[in-house]
Amino acid sequence: MSEFHVRAVAEGEQRACLQVLEEALHAKPIADEAWAKMAPSWPAEGKFAAFDDHDTPVGITSSFDVELTVPGGRKLLTAAVDGVGVRADWTRRGILTTLMAVQLEDFAARGVPLAALHASEGVIYGRFGYGPATFCKGISVERPRAQVRDGVGRDGAVRIVTPAEAVERVPALYNRFEGTRPGFTTRPAQWWPGFFDRVVTGGGGYRVAIHSGPDGDDGFVVYQTVDMRDRQAPERGALLDIRELQAATPEAWAGLWRFLLSVDLVSAVAGRGRPLDEPIAGLLTDPRAVNTTEVMDDLWVRLVDVLAALRGRTYGAAEPVVLEVLDKQLPHNNGRYAVGQDGVERTTAEPELRLDVATLSSLYLGHGFFADLAPAGHVEVLDEAAVDRADTLFHTARVPWCGTFF
Ligand SMILES: CC(=O)SCCNC(=O)CCNC(=O)[C@H](O)C(C)(C)COP(=O)(O)OP(=O)(O)OC[C@H]1O[C@@H](n2cnc3c(N)ncnc32)[C@H](O)[C@@H]1OP(=O)(O)O
Numbered sequence: 001m002s003e004f005h006v007r008a009v010a011e012g013e014q015r016a017c018l019q020v021l022e023e024a025l026h027a028k029p030i031a032d033e034a035w036a037k038m039a040p041s042w043p044a045e046g047k048f049a050a051f052d053d054h055d056t057p058v059g060i061t062s063s064f065d066v067e068l069t070v071p072g073g074r075k076l077l078t079a080a081v082d083g084v085g086v087r088a089d090w091t092r093r094g095i096l097t098t099l100m101a102v103q104l105e106d107f108a109a110r111g112v113p114l115a116a117l118h119a120s121e122g123v124i125y126g127r128f129g130y131g132p133a134t135f136c137k138g139i140s141v142e143r144p145r146a147q148v149r150d151g152v153g154r155d156g157a158v159r160i161v162t163p164a165e166a167v168e169r170v171p172a173l174y175n176r177f178e179g180t181r182p183g184f185t186t187r188p189a190q191w192w193p194g195f196f197d198r199v200v201t202g203g204g205g206y207r208v209a210i211h212s213g214p215d216g217d218d219g220f221v222v223y224q225t226v227d228m229r230d231r232q233a234p235e236r237g238a239l240l241d242i243r244e245l246q247a248a249t250p251e252a253w254a255g256l257w258r259f260l261l262s263v264d265l266v267s268a269v270a271g272r273g274r275p276l277d278e279p280i281a282g283l284l285t286d287p288r289a290v291n292t293t294e295v296m297d298d299l300w301v302r303l304v305d306v307l308a309a310l311r312g313r314t315y316g317a318a319e320p321v322v323l324e325v326l327d328k329q330l331p332h333n334n335g336r337y338a339v340g341q342d343g344v345e346r347t348t349a350e351p352e353l354r355l356d357v358a359t360l361s362s363l364y365l366g367h368g369f370f371a372d373l374a375p376a377g378h379v380e381v382l383d384e385a386a387v388d389r390a391d392t393l394f395h396t397a398r399v400p401w402c403g404t405f406f
């Protein structure tokens with residue numbers, strides 16, 4: 001059987017590596033024109049690949065640096081992992097395991113405290129120390145029943161912009177929202193061209209509308225309408241599908257929703273990847289017009305430097321707790337940590353809770369509870385009283401949400 005070797009991707013090898021990824025994700029071969037557009041967003045930097053005996057790539061992992069907002073509002077350097085795939089005839093031979101090990105060591109060597117990704121399947125990344133740290137929901141609003149409450153969302157104006165104007169304005173507008181809640185990430189310049197090309201400018205068919213309030217532009221929505229009418233069912237209307245909606249203020253948010261629900265010949269307004277706490281029902285005279293269609297994991301987080309990551313966030317009001325953390329891939333993280341409002345220290349004190357780094361990572365941004373993870377065996381409880389304390393320290397009032405797909 002052929003062996004593989006793993007190394008950093010060299011300049012000029014990106015297209016062959018991208019082809020491996022596209023095949024793994026069941027996408028079509030990359031045409032020359034598509035590659036010409038994508039190449040600037042696909043640098044060799046940050047990519048590791050597995051190669052066969054002929055130096056042909058058969059597996060890839062990729063990342064780029066962003067900043068992730070953590071509880072308390074600090075933004076920590078984070079490796080955004082994307083583009084993971086192994087060619088179908090090379091799977092289950094340990095390629096991903098090797099790629100993840102090399103990539104994590106690279107993050108640790110560069111002093112990156114956090115890594116994050118969106119997972120194609122729930123079973124893949126836990127073994128590498130990643131845990132689901134933010135969640136999102138799909139919603140569908142029955143438009144004929146959905147009347148926005150009087151006096152809400154009327155203060156600003158919404159205008160549909162051209163694709164060119166969207167490309168010019170939306171990235172700067174997004175930068176106004178960064179950091180408002182745990183889980184938000186910055187979007188580096190290399191992220192935007194792929195998004196616009198897929199969705200707006202490259203025939204994706206989505207429109208962009210911008211909300212402006214007293215201080216200028218303060219929100220945007222990316223959406224498309226899919227006409228569902230036919231002669232037999234003219235009342236069916238179109239489905240309005242929200243790709244993304246971001247607002248800097250509650251007024252901008254309400255104004256964008258009022259606009260979406262006012263579009264004629266639409267029977268339902270739907271979106272996926274919305275924050276769990278988005279209060280759409282409260283906006284409407286009939287809260288039952290809103291249905292939650294799914295709840296999904298959103299961002300998976302991996303603490304690469306546990307001490308730095310724990311020190312990067314703030315904590316709720318409780319006495320400190322001593323955690324013992326187990327990390328198979330990055331043993332420098334193994335050990336005990338005293339976590340409290342006044343700081344985080346390594347300690348030799350007796351542990352109160354023992355957990356692996358994936359579980360700690362899933363709780364890190366403030367979603368979920370130690371109390372809920374303990375019964376399933378994710379947290380070993382050595383001192384019962386520590387569970388409540390740990391939950392008060394870690395859980396956040398604001399629900400974490402990422403909302404940026406990579
Ligand atoms: C961040 C992102 O980009 S998400 C996108 C991820 N990519 C995809 O989903 C594309 C399609 N899938 C693939 O390319 C591959 O199946 C990968 C990348 C998920 C896994 O690659 P492989 O090289 O087969 O993984 P590897 O051989 O190292 O497996 C390690 C372990 O994980 C398990 N595993 C890996 N992938 C899966 C899976 N999809 N389902 C169940 N188990 C899996 C293996 O069985 C193995 O378990 P073991 O250690 O107990 O034997």
